[in-house]
Amino acid sequence: MAGRGAPGYAAAMLRVIRFSALALLLIVTGLWGYAWVRKSPQETLGESFAGLLVGVFGQQQAVPSAGGGMQLPPGLTLGGPFRLTDHTGRAVTEQDFAGRWLLVYFGFTYCPDVCPTELGTIAAALDALGAEGEQVTPLLITIDPQRDTPEQLANYVTLFHPRLIGLTGTAEQIQEVARRYRVYYARVNNPDLRDYTMDHSAFIYLTGPDARVRALFRPETPPEAIAAAVQAQLRAARARS
Numbered sequence: 001m002a003g004r005g006a007p008g009y010a011a012a013m014l015r016v017i018r019f020s021a022l023a024l025l026l027i028v029t030g031l032w033g034y035a036w037v038r039k040s041p042q043e044t045l046g047e048s049f050a051g052l053l054v055g056v057f058g059q060q061q062a063v064p065s066a067g068g069g070m071q072l073p074p075g076l077t078l079g080g081p082f083r084l085t086d087h088t089g090r091a092v093t094e095q096d097f098a099g100r101w102l103l104v105y106f107g108f109t110y111c112p113d114v115c116p117t118e119l120g121t122i123a124a125a126l127d128a129l130g131a132e133g134e135q136v137t138p139l140l141i142t143i144d145p146q147r148d149t150p151e152q153l154a155n156y157v158t159l160f161h162p163r164l165i166g167l168t169g170t171a172e173q174i175q176e177v178a179r180r181y182r183v184y185y186a187r188v189n190n191p192d193l194r195d196y197t198m199d200h201s202a203f204i205y206l207t208g209p210d211a212r213v214r215a216l217f218r219p220e221t222p223p224e225a226i227a228a229a230v231q232a233q234l235r236a237a238r239a240r241s
């Protein structure tokens with residue numbers, strides 16, 4: 001029995017390996033095709049593909065950098081231009097923040113738990129940075145523009161940090177900035193709730209003075225780790241200039 005069992009097992013393992021390899025090939029080919037379809041005119045196919053990889057594998061596989069941030073895969077750029085409205089009702093673009101470092105978070109004011117936690121983390125990281133933190137502007141970009149009007153954001157941002165800026169916009173403007181940051185969000189209708197909620201990715205982005213993302217932080221990254229990563233980036237930038 002054992003003599004027949006062992007080769008049978010080996011053959012079964014080989015089938016599993018072959019099947020896994022085929023499945024992986026299909027996934028990668030599919031992603032590559034999808035990257036081609038969703039690629040924007042400004043980006044290369046490689047950038048689009050890398051962006052998808054971050055989306056698919058980003059939660060599990062991260063390259064730790066000094067201070068606990070995740071480094072972007074080579075060739076991938078996140079961030080860039082946007083057109084939005086701040087919580088005072090003023091129209092703003094990335095140009096209004098040119099030359100500034102940003103800690104950017106995408107969320108919504110009706111979020112019951114994750115958003116308040118992450119915004120609290122941003123505030124704590126800024127506090128930990130002390131005077132250096134004044135070079136960094138914290139931004140909350142809503143992924144629920146239907147409910148997050150400038151007035152709604154104005155009441156909300158003051159709960160977290162005196163310098164936190166809330167940004168909203170039209171559905172299209174939010175879609176565009178979320179696409180540039182590879183943010184996932186979707187409306188979820190829950191029959192048990194009177195109102196809908198939003199499902200969304202919850203990374204914190206460190207954006208450089210050129211509006212490009214330099215590092216991103218997974219949900220639940222401690223404020224000290226974010227502060228250390230920001231400090232490393234600020235000092236590296238000063239050393240270069």
Ligand code: NI
Pocket residue numbers: 107108111112113114115116200
């Ligand atoms: Ni949330």
